[in-house]
Amino acid sequence: MASRARLEDRECPLSTTVQHVGEWWTLLILHDAFDGYTRFDQFQQSLDISTSMLTARLKTLVADGLLERRPYQTSPVRHEYLLTERGRSLRPVIVALAAWGNQHLAPEERSMILVDAETGEEAEPVVVDAHTGRSLADSDAYVFAAGPAGSTGMRARYAELERQRRTRSAEVPAS
Amino acid sequence: MASRARLEDRECPLSTTVQHVGEWWTLLILHDAFDGYTRFDQFQQSLDISTSMLTARLKTLVADGLLERRPYQTSPVRHEYLLTERGRSLRPVIVALAAWGNQHLAPEERSMILVDAETGEEAEPVVVDAHTGRSLADSDAYVFAAGPAGSTGMRARYAELERQRRTRSAEVPAS
Numbered sequence: 001m002a003s004r005a006r007l008e009d010r011e012c013p014l015s016t017t018v019q020h021v022g023e024w025w026t027l028l029i030l031h032d033a034f035d036g037y038t039r040f041d042q043f044q045q046s047l048d049i050s051t052s053m054l055t056a057r058l059k060t061l062v063a064d065g066l067l068e069r070r071p072y073q074t075s076p077v078r079h080e081y082l083l084t085e086r087g088r089s090l091r092p093v094i095v096a097l098a099a100w101g102n103q104h105l106a107p108e109e110r111s112m113i114l115v116d117a118e119t120g121e122e123a124e125p126v127v128v129d130a131h132t133g134r135s136l137a138d139s140d141a142y143v144f145a146a147g148p149a150g151s152t153g154m155r156a157r158y159a160e161l162e163r164q165r166r167t168r169s170a171e172v173p174a175s
Numbered sequence: 176m177a178s179r180a181r182l183e184d185r186e187c188p189l190s191t192t193v194q195h196v197g198e199w200w201t202l203l204i205l206h207d208a209f210d211g212y213t214r215f216d217q218f219q220q221s222l223d224i225s226t227s228m229l230t231a232r233l234k235t236l237v238a239d240g241l242l243e244r245r246p247y248q249t250s251p252v253r254h255e256y257l258l259t260e261r262g263r264s265l266r267p268v269i270v271a272l273a274a275w276g277n278q279h280l281a282p283e284e285r286s287m288i289l290v291d292a293e294t295g296e297e298a299e300p301v302v303v304d305a306h307t308g309r310s311l312a313d314s315d316a317y318v319f320a321a322g323p324a325g326s327t328g329m330r331a332r333y334a335e336l337e338r339q340r341r342t343r344s345a346e347v348p349a350s
Contacts, residue, residue, distance in 0.1 A: 012276075013272075013277045014273045031187070034314055034319070036340075090275060091311075092302035094189060095312075097193070098192065100264065100268050101189060109323070110324055111322050112188055112321060113320055117318045117340070124304060124305040125302050132291075136298060137263075141293075144287055145289070148283045148284070149285055164211065165211075
């Protein structure tokens with residue numbers, strides 16, 4: 001697809017993730033993997049997709065380094081699919097996506113939740129800065145900016161946005 | 176697409192998010208919106224996509240309640256696109272996706288980062304439980320489970336996984 005090829009050229013880390021995670025189906029397979037599923041028939045039963053589609057998706061996930069394919073028995077040889085370190089590092093993304101789905105439902109309307117494994121207490125996922133513990137949902141407190149490797153275009157974009165922000169805050173009288 | 180229709184039937188909140196967020200392009204438009212872009216030409220210049228494609232995507236975002244279309248001038252009438260409350264609530268998802276992209280790069284290799292608006296200090300996004308502050312990346316401490324509205328199938332899935340987890344932890348001698 002043209003749009004996918006275009007995505008790969010972008011320097012935004014959001015595009016990088018999109019490029020690696022690929023199809024939305026990927027996330028559903030990874031969710032199953034986080035639940036401990038490792039075998040083809042487990043994924044297939046859970047996702048209810050065709051053998052050829054699941055084979056293709058698993059192949060992509062292995063090629064992308066998110067899953068590792070490993071034999072678990074001989075004669076006949078059977079393989080299982082295990083999360084790699086890189087695959088496991090997608091867990092916060094999956095948690096954030098699921099949290100958004102649940103956020104718009106009352107607690108009693110939720111079909112799948114994240115719980116403390118010991119107490120069974122429902123978790124309330126929030127994205128915060130590891131250093132300060134402050135919420136990153138606040139678009140006034142935290143903003144996107146050009147990083148050290150940002151191109152001229154990226155730097156120009158964020159320099160201009162920064163200028164506009166300063167102009168706006170200068171217009172607002174101090175409370 | 177058949178797979179998209181199938182997704183909508185799923186009770187998993189991850190599928191709900193997928194259904195609403197739709198195409199990956201959606202996230203890139205929302206990122207622009209979080210950066211403060213509101214006008215068609217701003218989105219188009221940033222995303223470098225065709226007028227017809229951008230028109231279709233914006234229409235979908237408005238129909239989904241993620242953006243609001245509002246006139247900002249008359250003669251000729253021009254519209255701008257503003258994030259709704261629901262759209263703004265996707266910010267943690269976007270932050271988590273971008274963080275994953277950056278996580279696999281050294282700090283000096285990052286093109287776009289999230290910073291404290293006042294200090295310019297780079298944020299380190301992590302997903303934690305709002306109640307305890309503990310990281311939700313740890314798949315031993317926090318697990319998915321059937322919620323109050325879970326179907327029989329969802330309950331059976333997680334009851335079985337819970338049983339397996341208890342069996343495994345009983346097998347591991349206490350350290």
